[in-house]
Amino acid sequence: MEHSENLFRLGTESAFEVLARAQALSSKGKNIINLGIGQPDFKTADHIVEAAIKALKDGHHGYTPANGILPLREAVSEDLYFRHRARISPDNIIIMPGGKPTMFFSILMFGGPNTEIMYPNPGFPIYESVINYSGSKAVPIKLEEDLNFSFKAENVLNKISDKTRLIIINSPGNPTGGVIPRQEIEILTAGLENFPKVTILSDEIYSRMLYDGRKHISLLEFPNIRNRLIVLDGWSKTYAMTGWRLGFSVWPDQLLEYATRLCVNNHSCVNAPTQYAGIAALKGPQDVVNSMLNEFEQRRKFIVDALNELPGVYCKEPGGAFYVFPNIIKTGLSSQKAQDDLLEMAGVATIAGTSFGEMGEGFLRFSYANSLENIEEAINRIKKIID
Numbered sequence: 575m576e577h578s579e580n581l582f583r584l585g586t587e588s589a590f591e592v593l594a595r596a597q598a599l600s601s602k603g604k605n606i607i608n609l610g611i612g613q614p615d616f617k618t619a620d621h622i623v624e625a626a627i628k629a630l631k632d633g634h635h636g637y638t639p640a641n642g643i644l645p646l647r648e649a650v651s652e653d654l655y656f657r658h659r660a661r662i663s664p665d666n667i668i669i670m671p672g673g674k675p676t677m678f679f680s681i682l683m684f685g686g687p688n689t690e691i692m693y694p695n696p697g698f699p700i701y702e703s704v705i706n707y708s709g710s711k712a713v714p715i716k717l718e719e720d721l722n723f724s725f726k727a728e729n730v731l732n733k734i735s736d737k738t739r740l741i742i743i744n745s746p747g748n749p750t751g752g753v754i755p756r757q758e759i760e761i762l763t764a765g766l767e768n769f770p771k772v773t774i775l776s777d778e779i780y781s782r783m784l785y786d787g788r789k790h791i792s793l794l795e796f797p798n799i800r801n802r803l804i805v806l807d808g809w810s811k812t813y814a815m816t817g818w819r820l821g822f823s824v825w826p827d828q829l830l831e832y833a834t835r836l837c838v839n840n841h842s843c844v845n846a847p848t849q850y851a852g853i854a855a856l857k858g859p860q861d862v863v864n865s866m867l868n869e870f871e872q873r874r875k876f877i878v879d880a881l882n883e884l885p886g887v888y889c890k891e892p893g894g895a896f897y898v899f900p901n902i903i904k905t906g907l908s909s910q911k912a913q914d915d916l917l918e919m920a921g922v923a924t925i926a927g928t929s930f931g932e933m934g935e936g937f938l939r940f941s942y943a944n945s946l947e948n949i950e951e952a953i954n955r956i957k958k959i960i961d
């Protein structure tokens with residue numbers, strides 16, 4: 575078989591591999607606490623589930639338009655206005671099967687030999703994987719622990735070359751929980767005026783998950799880059815709907831037709847009942863989101879304090895998402911070794927920082943999308959093996 579060379583360059587998301595290893599250990603009778611996977615440990619709210627059931631009973635079994643049903647795109651448009659005061663026409667919104675297809679399509683649109691794409695490192699591993707797959711050079715934007723896992727906008731602007739086609743930004747970020755401060759976003763968006771050919775993909779999948787009263791700053795709030803901005807968001811994290819596969823993206827006019835064609839070529843449309851569930855999520859009561867966030871906020875405080883008490887571990891308090899990214903350099907363990915030891919010896923699944931790029935060496939990602947009791951038990955087990 576002589577398949578495409580590109581396949582050799584495709585990476586993966588280790589969280590799924592760790593999940594498989596954790597499940598294999600569980601099936602052998604080992605008790606595993608999973609702080610590896612990035613999905614809320616809450617159930618999708620009943621009114622959302624009911625809306626999908628009703629849609630099926632009402633006969634919504636067929637294809638929908640490739641860009642999604644109009645009432646859902648209208649609901650997204652209203653939500654974006656409510657949250658960011660951004661006036662986005664439903665025509666510029668495409669409903670996607672989750673958040674990932676938007677990054678895949680955007681990177682494929684701009685990637686190719688002799689081009690560069692900038693991406694956060696440590697960052698969501700699919701960025702680097704698909705950039706490499708596309709044939710572009712992946713140029714890391716280093717997220718600095720000292721800057722609470724953000725960056726100095728000047729450094730990003732300085733790295734833009736005449737080969738740069740796309741810059742990927744992710745705030746709040748996976749795996750660090752870092753939030754890019756408004757000041758840096760302002761400098762970045764203003765500086766981008768000097769690079770009118772560069773497109774921006776802003777991954778805002780954690781846009782509702784901020785703590786200590788922080789407010790999400792969407793790149794949609796900056797009209798000067800709107801004509802070359804793609805925004806990725808969705809229901810997976812906010813409404814505990816990871817398995818439904820429902821996301822949306824905002825596209826500039828120039829890319830809209832191409833993005834829709836990629837949908838037609840790839841998946842035709844998102845399944846109809848899920849789209850009706852999406853309307854119920856946006857238009858229904860938001861107390862489910864708020865109570866989930868309150869719970870996450872308590873766990874964040876607990877896990878940060880508990881990790882900071884472990885010898886050799888130092889953990890910043892992240893501003894968003896549901897991850898902490900402690901520095902373990904002083905333990906003398908590599909990230910991979912720490913991940914393996916914690917899984918094998920303590921029965922605690924975490925993800926090595928290096929799964930998120932080489933700049934994640936010396937860190938581990940813990941997801942606190944697990945109960946407070948389990949997090950407490952996990953920390954106790956880690957303490958025991960350290961002792």
Ligand SMILES: Cc1ncc(COP(=O)(O)O)c(C=O)c1O
Binds near residue numbers: 672673674747779
């Ligand atoms: C930063 C980031 N973007 C996108 C996604 C993908 O979201 P989805 O599951 O909706 O495809 C994730 C999921 O973990 C993520 O962490």
